[in-house]
Amino acid sequence: MGNLFTRIKDVIVADLNETLHQKEKQNPIAKLNQYLRRCEQETAKVGKLVERQSQLKDEFRSEHSQAMEIAEKRKYQAEIALKAGEEELCQFATAEYQQYSERAERLNASLAQISEQLQELERKHEEMKRKLKDMQLRRMELMGRENVTRANIGMNQMLESDSYTNQSNLKFKDIDTYLDRLEQKVTSYFKGHTIDAQVAQLEKEMETKENNSLNLIKE
Template identity: 30%
Template sequence: MVLRRIRNMVVATVNDNLDKMENPLVMINQYLRDMEEELSKARHAVAQQEAIKADFERRLTYSQKMKKKRYDQAQIAVNSGEEDLARKALMEMKQHEEKVLQYEEIYEQSVAQLVELKEQLGKLEERIQALRDKRHTLVARANVVKAKEHMNASINRIDSNSSYREFQRLEARIMDMETKANVYTAYNFDGEQTAFTKLEHEEDVEKELQKLKEVQKA
């Protein structure tokens, strides 16, 4: 008996812990928190990619500007008969030209990557918003279930509670007392009726006796 009681207590404790672990609302909230963290990371990644794109855009613009500048300087040097200076300007122009090609490719890649990241971010935001909306519905349904479980447990607790049985016993006792009180009242009422009837009879007897006396005198 003792071992069975201990076993039941252990099983009840384990089941209670499992219920807490598998609480749908707790799991939903945790899942949403995880998704919010992922959303924050995704937004940070998009912000970083925007910064990278902007940086390569500045580099590209600068290289394009320097390429043109060195070409113009080379032309001026040639017109002035400064061939060495023109060669130097053209050499730097070629270097900037290579950078332009390099930065154009990288910039285009960064733009494509940014577009892709923003699309993924938009999908993630839509999904999380749908989960938020779904959460309200699930919370409402879970609250209804919880309320029903609580009421059922309360009803079962009341039905099995000794105080409720004692209440029923007292109710039966009161009904018994009411029955006895009604019987006593009826008895008293009948007794009073009998006394009144006796008085009426005595009056009738006296009247009849008086009549007899009058007949005898006559």
């Protein structure tokens, strides 16, 4: 039986939550909050992409610096080998110099492209953050207007509406009627018990008198 009541309670709670959810979806402010949450999520995603792009830029810069450093080193080594008459070593160092020079040029082009892309992403990300902040401020303004509107509706209904006043009077009359009925029941109950007590006392006194009379006669 307990499990049955638990299941019934769970069903009722689920239905209530679904009803509240449906009402929440119909609320314009709730819809706006949902939209802003999506905007916040998208802004956060773009922020992570900007951070990743910045890391890539640093990695490309580091690779470019290393390639340039090795290219300059191989160029110097090729010159030394040439002066020393080490033709084979000179050719090897020269080939290494060409490879690292080409790599440095390619990395430099990629670095320029990455930097340009990063700058564009940062610009758009800042624009997204400004737009999001504007929408959040706009939401606060709308929430303030909604609060004032709801408060004014409630006050107007209470202070100016005859139907609202009539409903309130009816509620007070219902309470008065209920209290009157309750007082009548209490009074009736009290009187009933008082009468019972009085009659019981009279019976007791009469019984005592009869017993006294019988005792006198016997004497």
